[in-house]
Amino acid sequence: MTIDHQPMFAAELLKSEVSKSEVARRALNIQLDKLRFASQNQDKKVNHVSIETVRSEEMIASALKNEINCIDHATCEPGEEDAFFVCDLGKVERLLQLWQQQLPRVHPYYAVKCNPDTEVLRLLASYGVNFDCASKGEIETILDLGVDASRIVYAHPCKVSSSLRFAKKNEINLTTFDNADELYKMKKFHPECKLLLRIITDDSSAQCQLSTKYGAPLESVPELLQIAKDLGLEIAGVSFHVGSGASDTTALIKAVRDARGVFDLGAEFGFDMNVLDVGGGFSANTFIPASNALRSALDTFFPSTDGVNIIAEPGRYFVANAFTLATHVIAKRAVDDKAMVYVNDGVYGNLNCILFDHQEPEARVLSHGGEFLFGKQEGKHTVSLWGPTCDGLDCIAKETKLSRDVSVGDWIYFPDLGAYTSAAASPFNGFEANARKVYINSERV
Numbered sequence: 001m002t003i004d005h006q007p008m009f010a011a012e013l014l015k016s017e018v019s020k021s022e023v024a025r026r027a028l029n030i031q032l033d034k035l036r037f038a039s040q041n042q043d044k045k046v047n048h049v050s051i052e053t054v055r056s057e058e059m060i061a062s063a064l065k066n067e068i069n070c071i072d073h074a075t076c077e078p079g080e081e082d083a084f085f086v087c088d089l090g091k092v093e094r095l096l097q098l099w100q101q102q103l104p105r106v107h108p109y110y111a112v113k114c115n116p117d118t119e120v121l122r123l124l125a126s127y128g129v130n131f132d133c134a135s136k137g138e139i140e141t142i143l144d145l146g147v148d149a150s151r152i153v154y155a156h157p158c159k160v161s162s163s164l165r166f167a168k169k170n171e172i173n174l175t176t177f178d179n180a181d182e183l184y185k186m187k188k189f190h191p192e193c194k195l196l197l198r199i200i201t202d203d204s205s206a207q208c209q210l211s212t213k214y215g216a217p218l219e220s221v222p223e224l225l226q227i228a229k230d231l232g233l234e235i236a237g238v239s240f241h242v243g244s245g246a247s248d249t250t251a252l253i254k255a256v257r258d259a260r261g262v263f264d265l266g267a268e269f270g271f272d273m274n275v276l277d278v279g280g281g282f283s284a285n286t287f288i289p290a291s292n293a294l295r296s297a298l299d300t301f302f303p304s305t306d307g308v309n310i311i312a313e314p315g316r317y318f319v320a321n322a323f324t325l326a327t328h329v330i331a332k333r334a335v336d337d338k339a340m341v342y343v344n345d346g347v348y349g350n351l352n353c354i355l356f357d358h359q360e361p362e363a364r365v366l367s368h369g370g371e372f373l374f375g376k377q378e379g380k381h382t383v384s385l386w387g388p389t390c391d392g393l394d395c396i397a398k399e400t401k402l403s404r405d406v407s408v409g410d411w412i413y414f415p416d417l418g419a420y421t422s423a424a425a426s427p428f429n430g431f432e433a434n435a436r437k438v439y440i441n442s443e444r445v
Contacts, residue, residue, distance in 0.1 A: 001262040034091070051094050051284055051321060053228045056442035058087050061374040063438050064255060064326055064413065070420035073328075073409050078153050083327040083435050087418070090442030091322040099314070105298060106310045109153050111280050113325075114137040114419050118296070119147055124318065132280075139172060144306055149173070151342060153277070155313060157198050160245055165191040171220035176239050176277070179215040180227050187209055187231045193223025194236035196277050197224060198226045199262060201242045201255045215240065221262055225269045237275030241313070249293035252278075256297035259271040263308075263435040276302060276310045316419035322417030325350055326366060329410045330388060341402075343412055346387010346394040350421045350426040350435055354396065357420040363397065366411035368404040371394055374413075376402035385412075389429040 036155075063086045071081050078387075097106055107124045109132040110124050116138065121131075122145060130151040133139045133436030142152055154167050154175035159182070167175070168190040173431050178198040186193060217223060230237050238259040259276055266273045282290055327343040334340070345351055353359040359435060363385055365373050379401025387394035408413065425433040 010393050014069070026221075044429065045076065049421050051091055051098070052091075053094075053442060054089060058090055059090075059442050060324055061438045062322070063440050064366060064374065065372050067438060068328075068372075068411050071328075081344070082344075082432055083325060083326055083350065085350075085422070085437045086324045086326070087433055087437055087439050088322050088324075088442050089116065089165065090438060090444065091120065092120060092123055093441070095321075095407065096124070096129065098287065099291075099317075102287065103295060103312070105304060106312050108141050108318075109155075109311050109313050110214070110318060111155075111313045111315030112141065113423060115421070116141055116317045117319070117437070119437075120322070122243065122318060125151075127365070127409050132315075133172075136160075136166050139170065144171060150201070151427045153196075153311070153313075154259050155277075161185060161189055166268070168193070173289050174236065174275070177365060178214055180224060182389065183224065183227050183231060184234060186233060188253075190232075194234050194275070195228065196237050196239040197221065197235055197262060197273060198239045198241070199255075199258055200249045200259075201240045202248075212361065217259060218261075220384060221265060225266060229269050229271070231364075233272040235266055235269075235273060237273045237277065237308070238266075239277035241279030242281045249289055252281075252290060252293050253297045255299050257280075258299035263302075274308055276308050278310065278312045280313040280315050280317075282312070282314045284317055284321050284404075287317060288428035292421070295371070321416050321418065323416075323421070325361075325414045325417045325421070327414070329406050329411050329412060332406070332408060339381070339408060340386060340404075341383045341412075342386045342388060343396070344388050345435070346389060346396055348387065349431060349433065350417065351387065351396055351414070352424045352426070353417070353420050355393075356424055359420075361396070361414040361417055363400050363402065363412050363414060365402050365404045365406060366413040368406055368410045379403055379421045381405045388431055391429070398428075401431070 029156065067084060073081055081278065107130060109130040111132045112121070113134055125145060125147050130153070131142045131147065132155040133142060133152050134156040139154065140154060143149065149171040150173070152172050154172050157173070157176050157178040173192065174194050175194070176198045177186065186195065199216050199221065200217050223277045225235065240255045240259060242255055256278065263273050278294060298310060302310065327345045328346050329340040329341055332339065347354050351361060354361065364377050367373060379406065381402045383397060383402060384395065384398050385396040385400055387396060422435060425435070427433040
């Protein structure tokens with residue numbers, strides 16, 4: 001299904017008296033409904049890449065078993081029994097295949113902040129994935145891997161002046177902005193840099209909302225374009241982000257439509273925009289409907305004949321499902337006949353995603369009394385689960401059900417724990433922040 005693109009929309013979009021009119025509102029709703037219908041009916045007969053495979057599950061189980069069997073809690077050295085990750089790089093490869101299948105026009109720039117694991121970065125770089133960096137440190141991490149500076153977007157709308165000078169020195173020549181002060185800063189410290197105007201979106205359904213902090217309101221766009229023109233800066237395109245872990249495909253469609261309006265307005269100001277950055281927010285479990293919606297919107301508002309370079313900033317999409325965290329039970333007690341189980345990682349460590357990313361990790365028993373367990377389990381024993389620090393905030397779950405009545409020395413694991421976990425772990429209370437990682441690849445023989 002195709003929908004006629006109307007160039008006149010740019011003016012309508014950015015004039016409040018039109019955008020508020022009932023006629024414009026109804027026209028928008030009709031167009032969005034058509035796009036939603038089109039996206040929902042795409043690819044029903046396509047055989048999508050399978051992310052979870054029997055081989056992957058077997059290899060993860062084997063790696064976990066081998067590691068815990070090597071640990072004797074009675075004789076091991078301090079730290080040898082610390083929590084550890086198993087990372088299946090094969091899942092990352094399959095997710096990249098799925099991306100290329102679903103969004104062949106969209107070049108991914110991996111969001112380094114999500115998980116800067118070196119092996120993941122190397123793998124993605126080897127397959128031609130580029131990188132979204134939001135700080136001097138992240139840029140250095142990617143450059144140190146031998147990645148060319150042209151493969152980096154400095155995706156932060158509010159940058160430190162010294163970091164801008166660093167970007168200029170290292171030829172990082174694409175960045176985002178959303179305010180006038182940033183334009184004056186760019187003129188002073190990196191005037192040759194190409195700019196992407198980040199616009200605000202409706203991210204109310206996202207797991208982590210970003211528009212409360214970043215994104216230019218549409219009514220401010222004409223002023224920002226005028227300032228950029230007066231300063232002689234190059235506006236290369238538009239960026240947006242519908243929020244991390246976004247679930248509303250309508251927000252994605254509307255954001256693409258808004259970007260089209262800004263592109264058209266930019267042309268009126270004399271800018272030759274040729275880059276559209278559709279941001280991140282993608283998750284593996286919702287990727288098919290999200291990618292269908294995005295593809296429909298792009299084909300409608302940015303057809304391939306336009307010659308626009310379309311990029312995205314996926315983070316959790318690539319790594320959330322690739323990492324499994326194993327922890328062991330260090331203590332247990334009963335209070336008012338309720339079991340409290342303590343493990344050697346928590347919200348100050350690799351389970352910080354509970355606080356910072358609104359995640360609810362699923363705890364599963366890995367071993368109990370020498371019996372190795374792995375896979376889906378029926379919870380029968382209700383416990384509260386706690387991390388190792390002295391802080392009462394270090395609570396993993398106030399109530400969860402485990403398949404066994406665990407004891408000290410048993411192991412508990414958390415699947416799908418690769419996004420916004422190790423990246424924000426801290427050494428609070430003297431506990432190790434950097435968990436050991438065991439790498440496997442279920443795509444390799």
